[in-house]
Amino acid sequence: MAQQDDKFKKVIAHAKEYGYIFSSSEIYDGLSAVYDYGQNGAELKKNIRDYWWKWMVQLHENIVGIDAAIFMHPTTWKASGHVDAFNDPLIDNKDSKKRYRADVLIEDYAEKLNQKAQKEIDKARKRFGESFDEEQFVTTNPRVVRYRSDQREVLERMARSLDAEDLADVKALIEELGIADPDTGSKNWTDVRQFNLMFGTKLGASTETATDLYLRPETAQGIFVNFLNVQKTGRMKIPFGIAQTGKAFRNEIVARQFIFRMREFEQMEMQFFVRPGEELTWYEHWKEQRLKWHLSLGLGEENYRFHDHDKLAHYANAAADIEFNFPFGFKELEGIHSRTDFDLKAHEAFSGKKLQFFDPELNESYVPYVIETSIGLDRMFLAVFSQSLVDEELENGSTRTVLKLPAVLAPVKAAILPLVKKDGLPDVARKIMDDLKWDFNVDYDEKDAVGRRYRRQDAAGTPFCITVDHDTLDDNSVTIRDRDTMEQKRVPIAGLSQILHDKLDLKHWIK
Numbered sequence: 481m482a483q484q485d486d487k488f489k490k491v492i493a494h495a496k497e498y499g500y501i502f503s504s505s506e507i508y509d510g511l512s513a514v515y516d517y518g519q520n521g522a523e524l525k526k527n528i529r530d531y532w533w534k535w536m537v538q539l540h541e542n543i544v545g546i547d548a549a550i551f552m553h554p555t556t557w558k559a560s561g562h563v564d565a566f567n568d569p570l571i572d573n574k575d576s577k578k579r580y581r582a583d584v585l586i587e588d589y590a591e592k593l594n595q596k597a598q599k600e601i602d603k604a605r606k607r608f609g610e611s612f613d614e615e616q617f618v619t620t621n622p623r624v625v626r627y628r629s630d631q632r633e634v635l636e637r638m639a640r641s642l643d644a645e646d647l648a649d650v651k652a653l654i655e656e657l658g659i660a661d662p663d664t665g666s667k668n669w670t671d672v673r674q675f676n677l678m679f680g681t682k683l684g685a686s687t688e689t690a691t692d693l694y695l696r697p698e699t700a701q702g703i704f705v706n707f708l709n710v711q712k713t714g715r716m717k718i719p720f721g722i723a724q725t726g727k728a729f730r731n732e733i734v735a736r737q738f739i740f741r742m743r744e745f746e747q748m749e750m751q752f753f754v755r756p757g758e759e760l761t762w763y764e765h766w767k768e769q770r771l772k773w774h775l776s777l778g779l780g781e782e783n784y785r786f787h788d789h790d791k792l793a794h795y796a797n798a799a800a801d802i803e804f805n806f807p808f809g810f811k812e813l814e815g816i817h818s819r820t821d822f823d824l825k826a827h828e829a830f831s832g833k834k835l836q837f838f839d840p841e842l843n844e845s846y847v848p849y850v851i852e853t854s855i856g857l858d859r860m861f862l863a864v865f866s867q868s869l870v871d872e873e874l875e876n877g878s879t880r881t882v883l884k885l886p887a888v889l890a891p892v893k894a895a896i897l898p899l900v901k902k903d904g905l906p907d908v909a910r911k912i913m914d915d916l917k918w919d920f921n922v923d924y925d926e927k928d929a930v931g932r933r934y935r936r937q938d939a940a941g942t943p944f945c946i947t948v949d950h951d952t953l954d955d956n957s958v959t960i961r962d963r964d965t966m967e968q969k970r971v972p973i974a975g976l977s978q979i980l981h982d983k984l985d986l987k988h989w990i991k
């Protein structure tokens with residue numbers, strides 16, 4: 481646990497030091513759970529968004545993208561259920577005066593049971609070596625069986641109580657499990673209450689005539705209310721999808737873990753409209769497809785897992801998370817939801833407008849069912865950034881900090897370094913930069929010894945360094961250094977652009 485905390489602190493400090501993420505309005509001591517992306521962060525975020533958009537929208541003939549407004553008619557949120565049901569169960573500690581999400585306290589407790597089971601498994605693996613049969617061990621070892629069944633029971637009881645809106649039982653569960661305030665250890669809890677997460681604001685010039693609005697808590701509803709506009713103008717045939725990326729806002733009670741849970745964040749969502757009855761087949765399809773997208777980035781298959789929901793949201797008939805191994809353990813990165821026809825039907829009812837598709841093959845009209853894929857861009861940023869940050873021991877005994885971002889996502893693709901600041905080397909380096917900058921985001925760096933510049937670029941996540949030396953003046957060649965292998969190759973200047981294209985071409989990444 482302490483190791484995880486250290487790693488996480490390192491991630492946060494590194495993100496600041498290298499211009500990725502700053503606290504919002506930091507000169508005024510920041511704003512809780514709101515963050516600004518710096519010069520490198522904005523590029524990385526844009527590259528993740530583009531990678532998603534390319535794959536989801538431009539590489540799928542039957543998916544189109546839109547950009548709906550953040551402000552929406554307030555009835556939208558009545559229809560979607562957010563006014564009545566977008567709540568978190570919160571609990572206060574009477575001694576520390578701290579507020580927590582009751583479900584998060586219980587989930588953290590359950591996760592500890594999981595970690596205890598995992599510890600037993602790891603110990604046994606070490607003891608038995610090659611002959612270790614994990615499947616047999618987890619089904620027969622009494623301690624592992626007990627931890628796992630306790631974990632299941634706790635989560636199932638919480639899901640039942642939340643479904644039945646039995647908040648008294650949620651509190652009883654917290655007390656029975658002896659859950660204490662994580663900061664102070666106090667077990668002096670208030671009752672559990674529901675708390676709506678939407679931010680309200682006003683539209684209009686005077687207080688008397690102003691309309692109450694909400695800042696959208698998800699981008700999905702902008703897609704639903706435009707379903708017919710897009711279907712008709714794009715002559716879309718079912719099955720088809722509508723995607724969008726954009727800001728969403730939630731007044732999170734427990735805002736912690738850096739950009740994992742923010743109050744202002746960005747989502748990348750796609751709603752896929754299908755024939756009623758075919759939704760569960762499509763649900764499986766999108767689960768598989770989305771995992772494939774993640775794996776294409778090469779952050780390690782072992783860092784992803786599916787978590788099927790016990791407690792379904794008010795609109796879903798099946799739902800799963802893709803969880804990622806963040807520095808604080810496996811947590812939700814993306815949700816795949818089978819949303820039934822809930823949203824379109826609700827918007828039909830509240831707007832009085834038909835939101836149906838005439839299916840020429842069936843010769844009938846129906847309200848389509850929907851599979852949603854929904855990922856937080858900031859959370860994806862954290863997954864990529866934290867997994868990429870490593871301290872490496874080198875052969876000469878020294879260590880280097882390197883940010884091994886997938887090259888396709890890295891903010892700066894190559895740094896052009898003249899070996900010295902004289903003898904005409906900067907001129908050649910500038911010329912290379914002027915040529916490459918049309919196709920790639922490149923950087924020029926001439927300060928300090930070249931070794932230090934390599935380390936600086938390694939830590940900033942730049943996948944390639946191109947060094948101009950005295951030989952360059954004679955042979956028109958440069959050295960290209962690979963951030964991850966530190967291998968250096970001599971290549972002609974004329975071939976640089978092709979080399980970078982080969983390494984960064986989306987075709988090589990998205991398969």
Ligand code: GAP
Binds near residue numbers: 697732
């Ligand atoms: N339209 C469905 C929807 O919004 P969700 O599970 O509430 O579902 C989807 O959110 C994704 O949005 C999550 O998997 C997560 O990646 C991201 N997300 C949700 N709340 C967030 C927050 N407070 N901060 C950062 N990302 C968040």
